[in-house]
Amino acid sequence: MCGIVGYIGRREATPLLIQGLKRLEYRGYDSFGIATVGSEIDVFKKQGRISESEAGTVVLGGSVGIGHTRWATHGEPNDSNAHPHTDCTGRLALVHNGVIENYIELKKQLLERGHIFRSETDTEVIVHLLEENFTGDLLEAVKKTVPLLEGSYAILAVSAHDDRIVAARDCSPLVLGIGDGELFAASDMTPLLEHTERIIFLEDGDIAEISPERVEIYHDGAKVERSVELVNWGIEDAKKGGFAHYMLKEIFEQPQAFYETIRAGISDAVQEMIRDAEEITLVACGTSYHTALIFKYLAEPLCRIPVRVELGSEFKYYPPPLRGLVIAVTQSGETADTIAALKMAKAHNCPTLAITNVQGSTVTRIADTTLMMRAGPEISVAATKSYIAQLAALMEIVNVRCDGKYDDLLQHAHLAIGEVLLQEMQGAVALCREAEHVFFVGRGPFYPVSMEGALKMKEISYVHAEGYAAGELKHGPFALLTPETPVVAICPPGSTYGVMISNIKEMKARRAPIIALGKKGDTELAEIVDIFIPIPDSDPMVQVLTTSVALQLLSYHTACALARDVDKPRNLAKSVTVE
Amino acid sequence: MSPMQAVILAAGEGNRLRPLTRSRPKAMIPVANRPIIEYVIHSLLENGIRDIVVVVGYRKEYVIRYLNQLDVPIQVVVQERQLGTADALRSAESEIAGDFLLLPGDNYISPTSIARIKTERNAMLYTEHPSPSNFGVVVIKNGFVEKILEKPEDAPTFTVSTGVFSFTPDIFGYLRSNEIPDAIAGMLADGEKIRAIPAEDWQDAIYSWDLLKMNARMLRDLAPATSGTVSTTASLRGRVRIGKGTTIGENTVIQGPVVIGEDCEIGPNAVIMPQTSIASRVKIEPFTYLKDSLIMDDVTVGSHSRIVSAVFGQGCILGDHTTTYPKEAFFEVGGGVTKSEFGAVLGDGVRAAPFTTFKNCVAGNNVSIEEGRVVVGLIEDNTRVI
Numbered sequence: 017m018c019g020i021v022g023y024i025g026r027r028e029a030t031p032l033l034i035q036g037l038k039r040l041e042y043r044g045y046d047s048f049g050i051a052t053v054g055s056e057i058d059v060f061k062k063q064g065r066i067s068e069s070e071a072g073t074v075v076l077g078g079s080v081g082i083g084h085t086r087w088a089t090h091g092e093p094n095d096s097n098a099h100p101h102t103d104c105t106g107r108l109a110l111v112h113n114g115v116i117e118n119y120i121e122l123k124k125q126l127l128e129r130g131h132i133f134r135s136e137t138d139t140e141v142i143v144h145l146l147e148e149n150f151t152g153d154l155l156e157a158v159k160k161t162v163p164l165l166e167g168s169y170a171i172l173a174v175s176a177h178d179d180r181i182v183a184a185r186d187c188s189p190l191v192l193g194i195g196d197g198e199l200f201a202a203s204d205m206t207p208l209l210e211h212t213e214r215i216i217f218l219e220d221g222d223i224a225e226i227s228p229e230r231v232e233i234y235h236d237g238a239k240v241e242r243s244v245e246l247v248n249w250g251i252e253d254a255k256k257g258g259f260a261h262y263m264l265k266e267i268f269e270q271p272q273a274f275y276e277t278i279r280a281g282i283s284d285a286v287q288e289m290i291r292d293a294e295e296i297t298l299v300a301c302g303t304s305y306h307t308a309l310i311f312k313y314l315a316e317p318l319c320r321i322p323v324r325v326e327l328g329s330e331f332k333y334y335p336p337p338l339r340g341l342v343i344a345v346t347q348s349g350e351t352a353d354t355i356a357a358l359k360m361a362k363a364h365n366c367p368t369l370a371i372t373n374v375q376g377s378t379v380t381r382i383a384d385t386t387l388m389m390r391a392g393p394e395i396s397v398a399a400t401k402s403y404i405a406q407l408a409a410l411m412e413i414v415n416v417r418c419d420g421k422y423d424d425l426l427q428h429a430h431l432a433i434g435e436v437l438l439q440e441m442q443g444a445v446a447l448c449r450e451a452e453h454v455f456f457v458g459r460g461p462f463y464p465v466s467m468e469g470a471l472k473m474k475e476i477s478y479v480h481a482e483g484y485a486a487g488e489l490k491h492g493p494f495a496l497l498t499p500e501t502p503v504v505a506i507c508p509p510g511s512t513y514g515v516m517i518s519n520i521k522e523m524k525a526r527r528a529p530i531i532a533l534g535k536k537g538d539t540e541l542a543e544i545v546d547i548f549i550p551i552p553d554s555d556p557m558v559q560v561l562t563t564s565v566a567l568q569l570l571s572y573h574t575a576c577a578l579a580r581d582v583d584k585p586r587n588l589a590k591s592v593t594v595e
Numbered sequence: 596m597s598p599m600q601a602v603i604l605a606a607g608e609g610n611r612l613r614p615l616t617r618s619r620p621k622a623m624i625p626v627a628n629r630p631i632i633e634y635v636i637h638s639l640l641e642n643g644i645r646d647i648v649v650v651v652g653y654r655k656e657y658v659i660r661y662l663n664q665l666d667v668p669i670q671v672v673v674q675e676r677q678l679g680t681a682d683a684l685r686s687a688e689s690e691i692a693g694d695f696l697l698l699p700g701d702n703y704i705s706p707t708s709i710a711r712i713k714t715e716r717n718a719m720l721y722t723e724h725p726s727p728s729n730f731g732v733v734v735i736k737n738g739f740v741e742k743i744l745e746k747p748e749d750a751p752t753f754t755v756s757t758g759v760f761s762f763t764p765d766i767f768g769y770l771r772s773n774e775i776p777d778a779i780a781g782m783l784a785d786g787e788k789i790r791a792i793p794a795e796d797w798q799d800a801i802y803s804w805d806l807l808k809m810n811a812r813m814l815r816d817l818a819p820a821t822s823g824t825v826s827t828t829a830s831l832r833g834r835v836r837i838g839k840g841t842t843i844g845e846n847t848v849i850q851g852p853v854v855i856g857e858d859c860e861i862g863p864n865a866v867i868m869p870q871t872s873i874a875s876r877v878k879i880e881p882f883t884y885l886k887d888s889l890i891m892d893d894v895t896v897g898s899h900s901r902i903v904s905a906v907f908g909q910g911c912i913l914g915d916h917t918t919t920y921p922k923e924a925f926f927e928v929g930g931g932v933t934k935s936e937f938g939a940v941l942g943d944g945v946r947a948a949p950f951t952t953f954k955n956c957v958a959g960n961n962v963s964i965e966e967g968r969v970v971v972g973l974i975e976d977n978t979r980v981i
Contacts, residue, residue, distance in 0.1 A: 257663035258651070258671030268656045275876070279858065427876075431893055431910035431944060435961075437656070438618055537977070552961075 018099070018113040019043035019085045020190075021207055022172040022181045025198025025228050029081030030074055036200070036207035037085045038066050042395055043113075043203060044087025045584055047098035051109035052078035053174045059109060061098035065584070080179055082172040084111035090119070091136030101140045103147035104132055107176045108154075110146065112139040113203055114168035114188035122164065138167075146173060155225045158182045159234070162223065168352065172201055183224040189350045189378055192216040192224065192231055194244060199226050204348070204374065205247055206393055216242050217376035247375060261582045263396035263476070267568055268437060271430035273401040274561070276390035277408035278426045282416060286385050289367055290416050295340030296321060297366075299357040301328045303399040303471065304345040304406060309464035310560055311410040319417035328353030331360070338364040345410075346370070347394065347402040349377025358382050371409045373402050387413075396583045398476050400568050403468065404433065404561060411557060425555055432552045436562045441573045443547040444531045447502045448570065449577040454479055455493065455528075456567070457486040458506035459516060461560050465506060469567030476585050477575035486512075486519045497526040504531045504567070507541055508551065508559045520544060531570075533563050599713055601644050602687045604758075605632050605700030606652025606674040611928055612803050614942030614959040614976060615908055620653045622700035623661060625891060626806060627813035627872045628854045630661060632700040634813070639696070640667065641706035642713055648690045649700065650674050650683045679773030680758075688767050697775075699758040703809065705796035712761050717782070718790035720759040722797045729801050730755035731776050733791060740789040743776045757797045802928060803957065804937040806906055810889045811870040814852035829862070838875065856892070880915065888919075888938075897949065904938040905953070908960065911941050914949035922955040926973065942976065 019040025023029045033050045049061025058076040066085065084099035091097040100109040116122070119138035122145065127133065131144040142161065149160040154175045162169075168187035174180070183190060183201050193200035193208030193215055200208050201224075205215055216231065218224060219242070225232045233240050259265035282290070296315070298308035305327055312323040326336060328344075328351060335357075342361035346354045349372035359382060361368050370383035373391045380386045389405035408426070415422040448454055454473055456466035467483035474481045484493055486505070497503070503523050507516040520530055521544065534541040536550035549570075551562045575582050609621025616624070622632040632649070639647060645667060651658045652674040662669045674686045684697060694716060698704060704720070712718050719740060721733050727750040734741045735754060743756060760775075765787075769778040782789065798813075800806045819834045823841035833851025837843065841855055844862030849855075853867050856875035861867065865879045868886035873879070877890055880898035888905045896902060897915035904921040907913075919938030926933055939953035942960035947953075950967040958964075959976035968980050 258659040258673070259656070264656065265660070268660055428893065428910065428912070434618065434909075435944070438654075 018087050019203045020099075020111045020113050020170060020172055020201070021083045021203075022081070022111075022183065022201035022226070023198070024080045024179070024181050024226055025195065026079055027198065028077075029079050030076050032200075032211075033081050033083035034066060034074065035210075036202060037083050039207040039395075040085050040203055041066060041584065042397055044085055046086045046088045046093030047095070048083070048085040049098045049100050049111075050074065050076065050081055050083035051100040051102075051111075051174060052076040052081035053176060053178065054078045055177065057102060057106060057109045057174065057176050059100055059102060061095060061100065063094050063098060080174060080181065082109065082111045082174055082181065084113075089115055090138040097135045097137050099137075099139060101135060101137065101143045103143045103150075105147060108143055108146050108150060108157075108173065109175075110139070110143040110171055110173045112142060113170045113190075114186075116141060116165055116169065117167035118165070119167075142169070142171060143173075150175070154178055154180060154182045155223070158184055158223055159237070162186070170203060179227060181226040183218065183222075183226060185218050185222055186220050187352070187355075187378075190218045191376070192218065192226065194231070197228055199228060199231060201226060204350075204377075206395070209247070209393075213247050214244050215247050215376065216244055217381075218242065219381060220378075245376060260576075261396065261572075263398055263400060263572055263582050266394055266396055266401045267565070267572060269392065270401045270404040270437075270565060271434040273389075273391040273405040274408045274433060275427070275430040277405045278412060278429075280388065280390050282387060282412055283385070286369060286387055287416050289341060289369060289385060290413050293321065293341035293367075295324070296343060297324045297326060297336070297338070297340060297361070298343045298345055299326050299328050299331055299354050299361070300345040301351050301353055303403050303468060304347060304351075304354075306464045306468040306471065307403060307406040307410060308343075308345050309467070310407060310461050311414070313461035313464065314411065314557060314560075315414050315417065318414055321417065326357065328355075328357045331357035335360055338366050340366065341369060342366045343369045343371060344379055344383060345372075345406060346379055347373045347389075347391075347399060347406070349374040349379040351379075355379055355382060371406060373405065397585055398472055398571075398582070403564065407561060407564075414557075422557065425557060429554075429558045429561055432554050432558050432562050433565055435552045436565045437569070439549060439566060439569060441549070441566075441569050444502075444504075444549060444570050445573045445577050447529055447531060447547065448473070448477070448479060448574040451479060451500060451502050453496065453501045454481040455489070455497075455501060455503045456481060456483040456506075457489055457503060457519070458483075458563075459486050459512040460510075461556065462506040462508070462512075462563060465560055465564050465567070466504070468564060469504060469571070472568055472571035473574065476571055476582050477578055477580055478585070479574065479578075486516055489519065489523070494526070497523060497528040499527040499529065502529045502531055502546075504570070505533070505545070506563050507532050507534045507538075508556065508563065509535050509538070509553075510556055517541065517544070533566055599644050600646040600648065600691060600693065600695040601639050602684060602691070602695055602697050603632060603635055603647065603649045603700040604680055604683045604698070605658055606650050606655075606677055606683050607680075607701070608653040608677065609701055611801055612806075614957070615803055615806075615906070615940070616653075617943060617960050617976075618654060618909070619657050620651075620701070621800075623654070623657055624701075624800075624806065625872070625874060626703075626800075626810050626889065627817065628856050628874055629813075631703065631800075631809075632658075632661075633665075634703045635698055635700055636665065636667070636669070638704055638706040638709050639698075642709045644696065644709075644713065646670075648672060648687050650687050652677045652683070680775040681770045681778050682773040684775065685767070685770050691764060691767075694761065694763050697758075697760045697762060701799075702758060703796070703798035703813065704757065704759055704794065707795040708757075708759070708797060711792050711795065712759065715761045715790055715792070716763055717787060718761045718792055719779075720757040720794040720797070721754045721791050722757055722794045723753045724755045725753065727753050727755045730799075731758075732756075735791040738791060740779070740783065740791050742783065743779055745774070745776050754791075757794050759794070759797075802926070802933065802935065803906055803940040804904075804935050806889055807870075807887060807904060807937060810872055811887070814854065814870055814872065817852045817854055819851070823857075823859075826863070833869065844881070874909075891943075902938070904936075906937075906940045908941055908943035908945065910943055911945040911947075913945075913947045914951065914966075916950045917947055918952045919956075920952060920954045924955040924972070926957070
């Protein structure tokens with residue numbers, strides 16, 4: 017889950033590479049580096065984030081270069097483990113995203129043959145292998161090297177005295193952007209959008225030879241054509257503008273993300289697949305896992321279809337019996353665990369559907385069909401608008417199964433989301449910022465909403481938070497309730513309202529401060545709790561959206577009050593492309 | 596001389612336009628389907644002024660989101676608390692390098708007006724207004740400002756300030772209170788000269804129903820264009836602009852000037868008469884008649900309705916046989932009583948059951964109305980009319 021970029025053309029490469037890496041920082045920000053090609057290879061690399069360091073002062077000459085921003089997997093984040101890595105002669109440089117699983121064995125052999133390693137990374141074995149295979153033609157060297165590698169990689173390599181970049185990918189993302197007399201390569205489209213809208217998505221096993229005027233792509237030794245696609249994401253979508261954080265900007269883009277996903281609709285092929293399903297299994301990780309659980313709570317009673325939700329990371333090693341429709345839910349379309357699970361489902365002849373935000377991403381290539389969410393690029397590490405857009409896509413599936421019963425509801429749901437965005441949070445933030453632990457409780461679909469609320473709270477504010485089904489609190493976590501542990505209770509009207517009120521009273525009796533989300537004008541609830549956050553009165557499906565957004569705002573403002581780095585929380589990266 | 600800068604003030608709520616300002620400041624209220632501030636930015640660009648600073652405050656997230664979507668880069672500064680216009684200008688001080696224009700973001704100002712003032716050093720644009728007491732009244736002598744009286748009870752003249760000024764950076768030395776007129780008074784007391792220049796065209800909406808007049812004025816400059824799907828049996832006359840994704844159903848009659856946004860569903864058999872703006876994702880059901888109205892995003896108007904002189908906020912859902920009935924009446928807004936004639940002004944998310952009649956009514960956000968009521972006068976937010 018690192019980010020890589022490459023540039024070849026007529027302009028100075030360094031500022032373009034640095035700019036590109038800044039756009040990719042969400043993929044990792046432990047360290048960064050660039051290499052440019054002149055008569056020699058010049059390398060600059062450093063521990064830390066680009067935006068915090070003296071990146072602006074990096075001056076490496078040349079109009080061909082590669083760059084890397086790292087999320088450490090093998091070897092701690094420091095200057096020598098930062099990419100690019102060079103071979104023993106200093107003629108070759110390489111950046112890599114992915115994990116080389118057989119690197120220990122390869123490294124042993126290379127050491128025996130006299131190579132000198134300067135880092136603890138798995139990546140460095142690739143560049144030494146390239147060195148051994150290099151007889152003056154970089155493309156040939158890469159072609160000979162990649163069959164030796166096991167694991168996942170997207171690599172960009174350059175050699176001295178050579179106006180070329182050679183790229184290769186397998187199980188890690190890599191896209192090329194075609195400019196006017198110049199070419200760009202990157203882990204995803206975000207750095208390319210400001211330069212071009214013409215994108216080539218490389219496929220697993222592709223090796224590309226990139227020169228300023230053209231790209232030649234090889235697959236299994238033969239030259240192949242890959243189509244050039246036009247992408248509809250504008251660069252302004254990936255800019256922060258005047259917002260304090262990307263996360264806040266993205267929170268405010270949610271009404272639009274929702275209605276655009278709804279309006280885009282579902283293709284006939286996908287509709288048919290959904291109608292024919294007798295059973296649905298969803299595979300997802302992180303926030304997407306929570307949206308999948310919400311889908312289960314909505315679809316099982318409304319569409320009377322059994323739904324199973326599996327964590328991508330568990331699925332691969334403990335696969336359940338596979339039958340029926342398998343849906344992979346992943347914002348980036350690159351989540352390694354989810355993709356591995358999807359491949360297994362395909363191997364079992366299950367029909368597969370991907371729900372993703374990124375056109376042309378790996379998951380869209382593997383699944384039989386794709387349902388695109390229309391969230392636009394999401395930069396903040398904490399998922400907000402992609403969560404809402406995922407729910408839009410999943411609710412649309414429920415709607416298809418119910419023959420369009422919720423058309424009207426879904427078409428107006430974004431207005432309720434817009435209304436929640438106006439909500440003040442000061443009182444609740446004051447409680448949470450002082451707390452060491454915060455509990456989130458709810459019932460039915462609001463149980464996964466609580467889990468998501470807790471995930472947001474821990475990931476951006478670093479306050480320990482857990483989400484529980486309200487009824488489960490008594491079976492253990494109750495022991496942790498004190499006057500210093502706020503409980504956030506989601507208590508909308510409906511069949512669970514009465515029992516939620518009793519749960520809240522029980523917690524109140526243990527003197528835990530209660531922050532409750534309830535229907536606007538619910539004075540009974542407002543009177544028994546410490547802080548009442550009103551939610552517009554609407555259908556439970558819409559309340560899932562509005563309560564989720566209210567909890568995002570709570571986490572965001574708590575993180576701001578604690579002066580956390582909201583967009584780039586410590587130790588995290590946006591899309592997890594390693595297992 | 597370095598290129599001229601401009602500071603647009605868009606931080607204030609504009610509370611006399613409630614309920615329409617719940618989710619947006621006045622500068623972001625759409626008129627002829629564009630937020631008011633967009634006309635101001637457009638007029639600046641027409642004059643080659645591209646270095647634009649916008650001061651945001653109230654509901655700033657919505658303003659910033661909108662500004663980010665524009666083609667020109669706009670500098671945003673935040674006024675944390677909305678204390679006044681001078682305080683707002685003070686928050687932009689660090690971005691100002693030389694002479695600059697100061698403009699309110701919530702009034703229309705024509706490009707020609709800006710051309711008249713942009714080369715002056717210290718100057719203001721004024722205009723004539725029939726009810727000057729709502730504004731800063733300007734007393735002018737020999738082409739220069741003699742004094743400004745802020746919202747006086749008895750106005751000595753009909754000349755009022757448009758709030759558009761040209762200043763040198765010296766103005767920052769006079770921002771002692773929170774209001775610009777105090778700073779002007781300070782400059783005049785020091786013997787500074789401020790030239791008074793008549794504006795060519797300037798429009799303000801003080802009360803929500805004034806938006807209808809502004810809407811009609813903005814529609815005058817509408818550039819006709821048709822995308823979307825228009826039925827072959829629909830009849831479009833005059834200046835009509837239809838956005839992409841919109842469907843105009845069979846036998847619908849549209850008499851321009853009319854602007855319709857994206858992804859709307861109009862008709863079949865609807866009638867849209869002049870001076871009407873319809874934003875995006877709006878649904879006008881069959882046999883409905885609209886005239887002189889401003890309809891914001893996501894509104895649904897049921898079939899067999901007659902909507903005249905109405906402003907509908909975002910997401911209103913009105914049942915069939917809704918009527919808005921223009922009638923003259925007195926309104927108490929912001930401490931003063933004012934006379935006006937219009938059908939209805941509805942805040943965001945108003946829901947009305949079938950057969951509702953609005954008669955000179957201002958209904959707050961999320962008001963819900965049961966079947967067959969006649970609703971008159973001011974109704975507060977979240978009220979249920981039963």
